[in-house]
Amino acid sequence: MNQANDAKDALASQLKETIKYLGATLGETIEAELGSDWLARIEQVRHDGRHSSRGEQQSTERLAHTISSLDNQSLLTIGRAFAQFLNLANIAEQEFNSKAQEDQSLSQYFTDLLNAQNQSAKKEDILRAIETLDIDMVLTAHPTEVTRRTLIHKHRALASQLQLLHNPNLTSVEQRKVKARIGDLIAQAWHTEEIRSVRPTPVDEARWGYSVIESSLWEAVPDFLRDLDDLLQTKFDSQLPLDAKPVQFSSWMGGDRDGNPFVTSSVTQEVLLRARRRAAKLFLQDLNELYVELSMNACNQSVRELVGDVKEPYRALLKPLVKKLEKTREGRVPYKQWLQSNDELLNPLILCYQSLLECGMQVIANGALLNTIRRAHAFGIHLLKLDIRQDSQRHADVFSELTRYLGLGDYNQWSEEDKQAFLLRELGSRRPLIPKNWTPSEEVKEVLDTCRVIAKHGRAGFGIYIISMASEPSDVLAVQLLLKESGVDWPMPVAPLFETLDDLNNSPDVMNALLSIDWYRGYINGRQYVMIGYSDSAKDAGSLAAGWAQYSSQEALVKIAEKQNITLTLFHGRGGTIGRGGLPAKAAIHSQPPGSLAGGFRVTEQGETIRYKFGMPQLAKRSLSLYASAVVEAITSPPPEPKQRWRELITQMAELGCENYRKTVRYDEEFVPYFRVATPEQELGKLPLGSRPAKRKPSGGIESLRAIPWIFAWAQTRLVLPSWLGVMRAIEAVNTEDNQADVQQMIEQWPFFASRLSMLDMVFKKADPAISEAYDKRLVPDKLAHFGKALREELTQSMQSLLSITGHEHMMEDDPLGRDSMNIRAGYLQPLHYLQIELLDRVRKAESAGQEGEDVQTLERAMMVAITGIAVGIRNTG
The missing domain is CATH 1.20.1440.90 (Phosphoenolpyruvate/pyruvate domain)
Known part of the structure; x- marks a missing residue:
């Protein structure tokens, strides 16, 4: 054990030295372009940033003064330098993780599982679970990936050079050659425009997804399968079949048209052909x-x-x-x-x-x-199976326009019973419903054209059809009729997406009603997909209420599937951040209800998390091994069903949490004005993050803001409000003297509840009330200052409450590597926050004065660099 710890300490020391070395190399690049005076200035800012992040007030004041005294072009240079520092730190850490986890092989995971004390699973059960593994990683580009593809390419090359540099057998000549290449790549990155000039198109996003497969997964998947085969042969006297497909990859890039007007039928067609x-x-x-x-x-x-x-x-x-x-x-x-x-x-x-x-x-x-x-x-000849996602109202609008044309009334005005009767009648009819001479509106034509693209390319190119904002059985039947009318002659799986709190709570009733329809039961042939939304439910009700609703709905759906003898595949629409359901893979899997993995495991992998998990072959192989072992462990040793007392307590907590959250976010009239001035929410709309608009409806308010910019805006100021607001107050209110023993039992014995607190632990390590206060002092008018102060007071109280209930002295006590990682980046993040505060003030004043020209463009570019740099440093954007 001591040897293992010594090895980890040596690697950790190597990581710090590597970051220091990369920073010094970047400094040489900057000095070569801008001179020694500029390098000295950046070094002073770095020094003050590091001490400021540790709470030293004098350094904080000097940092703020230095930044406020710079002209716009100098602010841009400072922003670029620290954004680059953080990129280099992330690359070094990625390579460190790859090296540190070399011993965490698939065989080791399963050896631990087989040898685990209190292991109730029999060897035969583990073998059966391995043989029936069905993991589907769905690559999405909502996107939260803020880094340009050209820079990602340079970063990958740099990571490869770091691997060579840390080879102990490298000769001095080879070492000089590697260091020269590292200097070359860092200089290339410094002299490359880091901000996209235009938003990527959906086709660009899809090409980025293909590049992840080409550069990493193409090698990682067969390597992982060899490990799995070796495991079966050595531990179980079995063998992986030649046609085994325990992991596969799907995509939303070019298929997710929910609120994205740029994903059209022609785009979907192009993405399929390019793939x-x-x-x-x-x-x-x-x-x-x-x-x-x-x-x-x-x-x-x-x-x-x-x-x-x-x-x-x-x-x-x-x-x-x-x-x-x-x-x-x-x-x-x-x-x-x-x-x-x-x-x-x-x-x-x-x-x-x-x-x-x-x-x-x-x-x-x-x-x-x-x-x-x-x-x-x-992968197959299509490389990825493409999912299609569309809002339920767009499908209903097709039938509304069609029924009015046919003189049957307005479908949108019909009752649910009448809609179902109409849809089932037409699904059973052999005659076409859509007249050849009908000329629909552009919006309706687009929906029909998408269905025709599906018909043209056939079953092998597609995953499932997802209906967002699904709330009734007719939402599912409508898609099946559209597919039939468009010539799709195979039963494409159609998955309702339950994402708001009400939809999650109503999902068992909807699925019960759907599965009671004989025609529908015949169509699905014993297999049903249901997607669980994490982002919008958390935005709607707060993270605690959303989490319990997600758990409860899954639990009920599993029981319905068992009763109906249906194989249910739950599709988890998680994001990378806590406010969007983000959790470490193993914790996420083990916090699911018992039986929820019986139909396989399907989950979204999005934006920057794709790069962190699958960006290098070694990391990708490890991620696949981690997912596989976690799924097998959860199937063979499922978490306990929550005791009735636990259910009562978590229900009380969830109700109070929702009430606390909505009291601030929905019902307080000062919330939206505060949000708009205290965060860079308005400025985010200018950042060419991805192909989707920041809002579902351009004219909509806070309710129409997508979950990603909603989370992104709060993360930028380190208040990270959506992930914790109202949660600990709700838990404290229920954790009375009479309930303390039960609550402690929930922490120790129920992975779902323990994972909630683990998520908060990570959130609170990333949160920083002092930085949030600095934003408010500069940007928030006096009449709203009390609002931010009250939020920070709740944040501080929540932090203390979590430490008290877990018995910890510090945040992330159980994850020292994760804590060290955040501490390393804290000093580089600090200057970017103060830079962003200065920039937000200048940008808003320039806009208010109606200023234009090159100076304002420099300000806006610096703003984008600061937003991007903070996102890279926090390592969660949306």
């Missing part, structure tokens, strides 16, 4: 390698019959596939000449594999060829 071409490119690289390697002559009869009497049968067998992949990659031939199905890709590969086995060449069969077969099953 096909990128998949062809990647498989062609594999096939060209196999073409070189598979030069042997011996083959079985099946291969010989196909290729005839040739000296190199495997090359002859693969050559037509290579030609087909080349045509698909180029995309210059008619679509029908592209590779059309996964079978076209897999069949020649499997024939080669079986022949090699039969001819005694197992080592060759299980080399690069097996990797390609594994990739073909995991």
Whole structure:
């Protein structure tokens, strides 16, 4: 144990030295461009920032004074320097995590599981859970990824160089070469524009998703599957089937049109075609390698019959596939000449594999060829399965316009019973419902065109169709009728998304009603998907009430599925932040209700969290191992069902938490004015974060603000209000002397409740009342100053309350690595916060005075750099 701790301490020391080295290299780059005076100024700001973050008032005052005395261009330079410092710190930490967790192999996870004390799971149960693993990672680009793709590429290259630098066998010559390359990459990043000039399009976002697969997951997935196969062979005397697909990847990029007018049917079509071409490119690289390697002559009869009497049968067998992949990659031939199905890709590969086995060449069969077969099953010719998401009202509007055209009345005005009767009648009819000569509005045509794109590309290219703001069975039936009328001749899974507090609470009734419809039961063929929304529910009711509603609805849905003999797959729409349901993977999985993983595990991975979990092959492999072991453990050793007393107490807490939260956010007239001036919410609209607008409705108020900018704005000022507001006060109110023993039992024995407190622990480490107060002093008018003061008082009281209930002395006591990580970045974040305060004041004054011109543009660019830098430093944007 001491040796392991010594190794971790050595790595931690190496991390600090690496960050120091990278910072010094950046300093050299800045000095080369701007001179030694500028470097000295930046060093002074860095020094004051570090001491200010530790609470030294004199350093804080000097930091604020230095920044307020700078001109606009100098503010931009300071912002760029510290944003770059934080990027470099994150890269160093990512490489450190990759190295520190090398010993956390899949085999180690399962060895721990098998050896765990009080392990009730039998070995056969664990084996069965491994064999039925079904994990679907859905890559999304809401997006919260603030870093440009060109910089991400440089950051990946830099991480690779750090890995080389830390190789103990590196010669002095090789070390100089690596350091020169590191200096080159840091200089490239410094001289590259870090802020996008225009918003990325949905196609740009999809291309970013493809690059994650190409640069990381393409290697990580077969490596992970080899580990899983080795585990089965060594621990369970079993083997991973050739067609096993325990993990797969889906995407929302180019398919999520909920409130995003830029995701159109033509965009979806383009994204699907680009994915096909990128998949062809990647498989062609594999096939060209196999073409070189598979030069042997011996083959079985099946291969010989196909290729005839040739000296190199495997090359002859693969050559037509290579030609087909080349045509698909180029995309210059008619679509029908592209590779059309996964079978076209897999069949020649499997024939080669079986022949090699039969001819005694197992080592060759299980080399690069097996990797390609594994990739073909995991990614396929579509690379990613594309989900489609649309708001329920858009579907209803199609039928409203259509029924009025047909003289049947207005569908939107009908009762739920009448809607269901109409939809079921048309679903059972063989005649077309939509007249050929009908010319619908542009909005309706767009919905229909999307369904026709689905029909054109077929089952293999798509995941599921998600209906946001689903509240009635007719919302689901409407989509199924639209798909039928558009020529979709296969039962595409349709998932209602329950996201508001009311929708979550009503979800069992909706699903019970839906599953009681005979036609619907036949359509789903025993498999139902339901998506649970975390973002909007937390924004609606606060994190505690939302969390309990999510748990309760899942628990009820699991019981309904068991009663109806339906396989239920719950799809978790989590974000990276606490206010959007974010949790470490294992904690998130183990906090789910018992039985909720029986139908597989499907979860969104979004924005910057994709890069942190899957941005490097080693990290991606570890993330997949962590997910797999956590799912197996949760299935074989499920958390306990909450005791009735626990239910009573958490229900009281949730009700009080919702009341506390809404009293401030919904019902206090001063809240919105305070929010608008105390945070950079208005300025966020100018940041070209992603393709989606910040609001669902451009004319809407706070209620229409998306969950991401809502969370993002509060994180920028370190008040992180949505993640904690009202929670600890509710828990304190219930944690009376009579209830303390039960509450303590909930902490110790119920993962759901323990995870709530663990999330708050992380939130409170990121929160900083002093920084929030600094924003208020400069930006908030005197008549609203009391509002922020009251919020900070509750924040401080909540922090003390959490420490008291957990018995800890400090935040994140149980996660020293995470705590150290935040402490390292704190000193670099401090200057950016004071910079942002200064910039917000100047930008708003310039706008009020109607100023324009180059000086104002510099201010706005500096503002974007500060927002981006703080997001990078906190490592949670939305």
